[in-house]
Amino acid sequence: MPGKPNDPPRPTDAELEILTVLWDRGPSTVREVQEAVARRKPTQYTTALKLLQIMAEKGLVRRNEKQRAHVYEAGRPREWTQRQLAGDLLLRAFGGSAKSLVLGALSAHRTSPEELAEIRKLLDKYEKGEE
Amino acid sequence: MPGKPNDPPRPTDAELEILTVLWDRGPSTVREVQEAVARRKPTQYTTALKLLQIMAEKGLVRRNEKQRAHVYEAGRPREWTQRQLAGDLLLRAFGGSAKSLVLGALSAHRTSPEELAEIRKLLDKYEKGEE
DNA sequence: AACATACTACGAAGAGCTTCGTTTGTCAAG
DNA sequence: CTTGACAAACGAAGCTCTTCGTAGTATGTT
Numbered sequence: 118m119p120g121k122p123n124d125p126p127r128p129t130d131a132e133l134e135i136l137t138v139l140w141d142r143g144p145s146t147v148r149e150v151q152e153a154v155a156r157r158k159p160t161q162y163t164t165a166l167k168l169l170q171i172m173a174e175k176g177l178v179r180r181n182e183k184q185r186a187h188v189y190e191a192g193r194p195r196e197w198t199q200r201q202l203a204g205d206l207l208l209r210a211f212g213g214s215a216k217s218l219v220l221g222a223l224s225a226h227r228t229s230p231e232e233l234a235e236i237r238k239l240l241d242k243y244e245k246g247e248e
Numbered sequence: 249m250p251g252k253p254n255d256p257p258r259p260t261d262a263e264l265e266i267l268t269v270l271w272d273r274g275p276s277t278v279r280e281v282q283e284a285v286a287r288r289k290p291t292q293y294t295t296a297l298k299l300l301q302i303m304a305e306k307g308l309v310r311r312n313e314k315q316r317a318h319v320y321e322a323g324r325p326r327e328w329t330q331r332q333l334a335g336d337l338l339l340r341a342f343g344g345s346a347k348s349l350v351l352g353a354l355s356a357h358r359t360s361p362e363e364l365a366e367i368r369k370l371l372d373k374y375e376k377g378e379e
Numbered sequence: 380a381a382c383a384t385a386c387t388a389c390g391a392a393g394a395g396c397t398t399c400g401t402t403t404g405t406c407a408a409g
Numbered sequence: 410c411t412t413g414a415c416a417a418a419c420g421a422a423g424c425t426c427t428t429c430g431t432a433g434t435a436t437g438t439t
Contacts, residue, residue: 204356225335
């Protein structure tokens with residue numbers, strides 16, 4: 118049931134980077150998030166803080182204020198958000214054609230035979246399980 | 249070779265809608281684009297015009313000024329842009345895992361067995377062709 | 380108690396996105 | 410030649426995103 122009133126909105130680029138950190142690390146303080154993000158891209162502490170505050174308002178993250186250093190965690194599991202994003206792009210850019218999306222992904226970067234095999238397994242599962 | 253200096257940037261949501269119209273219709277005037285877009289979403293003529301002008305500056309569309317009513321066409325083929333977008337999302341949200349992206353797409357909306365079969369054909373092709 | 384340290388909160392700037400109203404230019408019909 | 414229709418161009422407003430500086434507040438150390 119996508120699009121419920123309290124579903125968080127699609128995360129922006131910077132927000133997605135932060136969510137990725139939270140998914141990888143689990144609940145984290147602003148400092149921890151900032152240090153992780155800064156490893157890939159110079160980022161001020163207050164920038165990370167502000168982002169997290171806004172994300173909390175949007176419902177993208179949850180905040181625990183028990184400690185002096187508030188602890189943030191992702192509001193939705195990684196898979197949930199990935200499904201949102203994939204579904205969103207599927208509709209916006211691929212006219213709902215999953216085939217086109219897969220083609221786009223495969224042609225965008227070389228995929229190993231092992232991964233192709235895993236994708237095949239996925240297809241099997243979806244052919245059996247979901248009628 | 250993604251990321252060449254003159255590659256157009258990732259289109260925004262509104263821009264993607266317009267590109268879709270251009271891909272579907274081929275080269276079109278502003279009026280034609282506006283009417284097509286307005287069918288799905290109330291849109292003023294000047295809004296479509298401004299968008300197209302900005303998109304021309306960005307290189308997302310090309311403009312032919314031979315006629316009084318300028319004729320716009322997509323700067324890149326649909327497949328090229330789709331590859332960009334899929335690759336971009338693959339990196340930003342899926343850590344480069346094509347398998348995760350496929351899983352996200354499949355779980356986002358029910359996919360017919362026919363389409364699953366077509367996707368399987370795609371995989372075959374990629375297993376043979378690209379070593 | 381005073382001080383240094385670490386944290387949150389707030390405000391604002393600068394850029395980009397989207398929309399629209401107004402102006403300017405062009406063409407053709409009366 | 411004037412008028413009406415239609416097109417491009419321009420400018421600006423309102424919004425979001427991203428960033429950062431500054432101020433205020435709590436904690437712990439000497």
